[in-house]
């Protein structure tokens with residue numbers, strides 16, 4: 001075991017790290033010869049402009065010898081795994097496409113899916129895409145507030161959920177979602193559901209044909225809607241198109257190094273884009289088997305899955321790795337992972353210690369990569385064949401141009417930072433296939449993300465002399481907790497709904513395991529006094545409305561919150577004070593009474 005101080009800055013790969021020849025062995029050569037058009041032709045063939053993600057992911061493999069291969073291996077909480085072959089997945093998704101057609105769902109209409117990682121989620125997402133509907137998977141740990149808000153913004157026509165989730169989270173707010181015409185319930189115990197105003201998933205599926213002519217969508221047709229949070233305002237619906245599939249195919253090959261015969265495990269939930277792009281689309285495009293675990297993180301269970309399912313390629317997140325590190329190396333060493341070949345992680349900064357921990361404990365280093373809901377797929381990555389500089393996000397994907405810029409004042413041209421090691425904003429040359437095509441109904445917000453043909457990521461980073469990118473921080477106030485992006489505004493709004501709350505300011509407080517923890521500062525209206533019962537009541541209120549994934553874990557009362565002269569709560573100042581850091585530029589601060 002290396003001690004931090006003894007660890008070299010570069011982790012060199014050994015022959016044993018490359019048991020299967022990686023797809024990308026010579027970065028410069030691959031980059032030089034890379035063309036999106038060539039990848040597009042390879043994936044689509046002479047398709048005359050038709051591109052449908054579900055067709056390419058499922059139907060393309062279902063007919064031939066590949067049809068009997070397992071597409072998904074679903075691991076329930078207990079009991080036997082359920083294997084679904086490519087051929088069966090094709091039939092299931094055909095049935096669901098027919099279900100939507102029978103309900104009158106037309107091309108471009110919105111289908112929301114709110115389920116844990118059960119087979120029906122995957123059937124609904126892929127079946128919806130076959131129908132030509134726009135699919136929006138929502139995280140099942142969201143509370144009624146975020147659910148109703150997103151279905152409202154997305155004008156959801158259909159919601160697929162489970163009976164338990166419906167009763168707990170949807171029933172009470174259904175009246176807030178006037179566009180919602182159909183709610184389809186998956187039974188929790190196998191007996192048909194009978195809730196008034198809803199359909200039973202099993203009954204609809206049984207009545208539908210398992211043959212369906214996939215909607216001949218075009219590359220620019222909208223396919224998926226993934227919500228993401230900003231500093232202010234409502235969550236943004238990032239629009240993704242069917243043509244994005246070309247990026248998922250390319251990154252499955254170059255960044256995740258998927259090979260025929262792989263058993264792939266992406267631990268992300270499809271309620272977040274990683275769980276869709278890499279938990280559903282990319283592995284199916286490559287015809288590999290994906291393991292899907294219905295359970296949440298559990299160190300012992302995860303090691304047993306890696307061992308027993310003979311996972312070869314594993315895509316997970318820094319918070320999970322830190323939790324495994326916390327559980328201690330003995331637990332990991334109780335088992336062996338001879339099948340495991342490539343481990344990769346995304347979503348938040350990956351500590352250099354975590355990269356080395358992988359090498360020490362799993363025998364393989366962790367490969368960090370970087371992307372966003374807006375980019376649709378992996379943009380900067382560490383690669384199987386290349387040495388790793390622990391702490392770095394790696395090199396841009398072949399086919400992606402990245403740079404570091406200083407924005408300067410509005411209207412001024414971007415200044416490209418050429419000196420290595422100088423901090424600036426990470427930008428990407430617009431035009432890769434999975435680039436988001438809009439924020440739903442928010443043209444202005446979308447336009448502001450681009451300048452001079454570059455997409456501005458809102459992340460601060462540095463590039464070193466070898467071209468490796470290093471994450472520095474976010475340029476805005478959004479919070480990353482356990483890999484999930486949380487908008488402070490959404491949390492503040494819910495706190496302000498409470499009759500006692502005058503003002504709320506929400507920050508991410510650094511946390512050694514989950515990265516950042518949601519903390520709220522609250523000032524009270526006249527007539528209310530800070531007290532422990534009131535604090536508990538506010539925590540409970542937020543949790544009920546927002547769900548466990550988004551709600552603050554800590555609430556602190558303040559007589560008043562620092563504000564700008566224009567009345568905006570200064571979260572940065574709250575955070576600086578919380579952390580005992582310099583308070584920075586206070587020129588816009590409203591004098592505090």
Ligand code: WT7
Pocket residue numbers: 228272273274345346347348349350368369370371372373374393457458459471473474480483484485
């Ligand atoms: C934000 C995007 C990753 C796709 C799904 C989440 C942060 C992402 C890294 C990384 C440091 C990272 C950035 C980015 N982030 N990957 N490897 N190192 N930070 O997408 O929820 O839209 O979040 O996650 O701040 O902007 P998302």
